[in-house]
Amino acid sequence: MRHENAAALAASAHAKLTGRLSVCVATSGPGALNFVCGVVDAHLDRVPMLALTGLVPTASQGHWEFQDIDQTSLFGSILPRSASCVHPTQVAALLRNYVGHAQQHHETVQLALPADILGAEIDPDDGVFQIDRKTLSTPLRLMPPPAEALDIVAAELDRFEQIVIVLGRRALGSGRAIEGLAEKLGAPIITSLDGKGIVDESHPNALGVLGIFGFPAVETTKRILRRADAVLAFGVDTLKPFLTDDRDVQRRALIQCEAEFSSLTHEYARTRTLMGPLDAIASGLQDRVRGRADTAAIAALEQERMASMRSILDAADAYRDSTLAHPLTFLLHLNRHLDDRCTIVLDTGAHTVWAAKVLQLTQRQRVLVSSRLGTMGFSLPAAIAAQLAHPTTGSSPSAEMEACRWSPANWRPQCSIGCPSSSSSSTTACCRMCPRNKRHPMAPCCGIPTLWRSPARSEPMGRSWTEQQMSTR
Numbered sequence: 001m002r003h004e005n006a007a008a009l010a011a012s013a014h015a016k017l018t019g020r021l022s023v024c025v026a027t028s029g030p031g032a033l034n035f036v037c038g039v040v041d042a043h044l045d046r047v048p049m050l051a052l053t054g055l056v057p058t059a060s061q062g063h064w065e066f067q068d069i070d071q072t073s074l075f076g077s078i079l080p081r082s083a084s085c086v087h088p089t090q091v092a093a094l095l096r097n098y099v100g101h102a103q104q105h106h107e108t109v110q111l112a113l114p115a116d117i118l119g120a121e122i123d124p125d126d127g128v129f130q131i132d133r134k135t136l137s138t139p140l141r142l143m144p145p146p147a148e149a150l151d152i153v154a155a156e157l158d159r160f161e162q163i164v165i166v167l168g169r170r171a172l173g174s175g176r177a178i179e180g181l182a183e184k185l186g187a188p189i190i191t192s193l194d195g196k197g198i199v200d201e202s203h204p205n206a207l208g209v210l211g212i213f214g215f216p217a218v219e220t221t222k223r224i225l226r227r228a229d230a231v232l233a234f235g236v237d238t239l240k241p242f243l244t245d246d247r248d249v250q251r252r253a254l255i256q257c258e259a260e261f262s263s264l265t266h267e268y269a270r271t272r273t274l275m276g277p278l279d280a281i282a283s284g285l286q287d288r289v290r291g292r293a294d295t296a297a298i299a300a301l302e303q304e305r306m307a308s309m310r311s312i313l314d315a316a317d318a319y320r321d322s323t324l325a326h327p328l329t330f331l332l333h334l335n336r337h338l339d340d341r342c343t344i345v346l347d348t349g350a351h352t353v354w355a356a357k358v359l360q361l362t363q364r365q366r367v368l369v370s371s372r373l374g375t376m377g378f379s380l381p382a383a384i385a386a387q388l389a390h391p392t393t394g395s396s397p398s399a400e401m402e403a404c405r406w407s408p409a410n411w412r413p414q415c416s417i418g419c420p421s422s423s424s425s426s427t428t429a430c431c432r433m434c435p436r437n438k439r440h441p442m443a444p445c446c447g448i449p450t451l452w453r454s455p456a457r458s459e460p461m462g463r464s465w466t467e468q469q470m471s472t473r
């Protein structure tokens, strides 16, 4: 990475993607200063990260030497732990403690290593450098809650009139179990932006992302939340939009499910708390709660979602004769080409809102986003991190993805509607999402027109794409 902010953002994204500790390294002075934004992104989104920085030699510190800044004051004001080493024998123990802390509490920590300490001669046989791996702290993995605890919470859930399930990034991998629970409870599922894609967004109970990124519309989501008397939360960092009214007063009961203690809310009252693997909690509750037969509310929800999608398509259609490609058009295309190996990286801006609304993730793809800090410039380092984390399934665009890339030369200003032919690979992708097999409001076969722009003959995309699109006329 050429810029330290990009390095810190990439490390933050890597930790978000893998759940494992990530490490980034910068030099002293300006290098350390440039770390701040990426380090804060990791800190606010609660990922385990170690930021290592260089520092001027100990004898040069504190009296205005070249590139000397007070790093402990700087990082200490934004991170739970920041230290500067003063002796080589400190390094091993500090690293052990800081890494343990970061992993245990999902926190970001910083350690400065002065130049003289980095260059110091050490005796490798000195016991202080020989920390046995087996004695290192490892993250706590809780076992599923006992049956009695699940029984109590299930009975409690049965007493509520309308439950809304909300989920965030930490519910990753629990999507199917949560969908099953939602079906049994007749509960809508709302996600935070960083939880987008964890459940199949074409599932009838899935209402999409809440907040300014609301789908199908903030009003619909708000209305559903206003009716709810309980929120069942799985791995959510920011509970406020789900729990409170406009004045930040808690208005509904919270049943919080988390995999570790440090993620429990200190801000809002919990009616019940379940700790353990979130998929095990969701399936345990599904086995115990009373089934709610009335699916009218969910059917109404799906109608609203379809209506909202129609209005989105109409909005894109308004650009039919324009030489500009509307972001909607791009995203609608993109929906057809996202397979289950995709990691979707969002930056910050108006396009984030469009993507949260219009991207329909039906195969539980990963979404990476600068969630709480909302920093611009996140997506490129994050995409590089995603590529590093999963080199074989990475994010290099396929020929068909290339077809979605807009440039004036690439696109004729023309839209059409229709259903892809049945012979191309892209059709297979579409039909996997097709409502005849599954419910997917964007799939062309469901009767809602899917927009596309036909590419110019000369543009560099595969014949199959062009042929497929032409055959849809």
Ligand SMILES: Cc1ncc(C[n+]2csc(CCOP(=O)(O)OP(=O)(O)O)c2C)c(N)n1
Pocket (backbone or CB within 6 Å): 348, 349, 350, 351, 352, 374, 375, 376, 377
């Ligand atoms: C590093 C940083 N600087 C400034 C902002 C404030 N900000 C948020 S969105 C935005 C505009 C983004 O514009 P653009 O990149 O063109 O994306 P668009 O909104 O058009 O999708 C700005 C300046 C920010 N979030 N992060």
